[in-house]
Amino acid sequence: MLNYKNSSIMCDKNLMLKTLAMPKYKNVNGNIFGGWIMYQMDLGGGILAKEISKGKVSTVYVEAINFLKPISAGDLVSCYVRCMKIGNTSITTQIEIWIKKIDNYSFGLSYCTNTATFVYVAIDKFGKPRKFQ
Template sequence: MTIKKIEKKKIFPRGTIVLQTIAMPAHINANGNIFGGWIMSQMDIGGGILAKEISGGRVVTGCVSNIVFLHSISIGDLVSCYAKCLSIGKSSLTISIEIWIKKMCAIKTGQFYCTSEALFIYVAVDNNGKSRKLLPMSIL
């Protein structure tokens, strides 16, 4: 039995841009593409920025799920991280994160598309690293 996932092509990023950088030669894997671990770290940094803004303080990454690498990223691509808060719990925030790239090479300049997406859960913590309650927010 084969399971076929039907993917709708995304035209625009969902969320707010929280981080932007250029993929560099130091970030490549053995195949010459940008290493998935580096992409995931950019997603975590970007999501952490939004989570800290919403929570008004320190946060830690609690869980990463549903990470999907849709397309490879090349050296020189402009990497943009978009994040959107999906829900706020008593001490946690669920954030959807997308990586979009803009091709900067001469042949494909201007192409802009989603390459990765994931769900991250961040937990608000106090100065001792213990979880803390979030204040009621209305920014969703």
């Protein structure tokens, strides 16, 4: 477990979001659209970064979103985030999307569908980088 500079946040892998993949987020192939998945990853990573920095953050870098398996409408989508590094103004996170099937055919099956690295920078009220409190 990592302890973050005067923060009550401790994590190895934190559940940051849990939602259902809805049919309106399907792409032309019938799977959940990759942009929606990236959106969930950015929300989850941003929540942890905001908690650690104790203030506003902005996404500054996304490295290699890996699409390992498709997500279907009706899947329970969970976003797990791990803090990998804390700099003077930035936080590097490793994000994983896991799904759980909750349909009648494969109920309870759970696996990782996506991984990525996101970097956030702490910002002040003017949108400029700030050091952590």
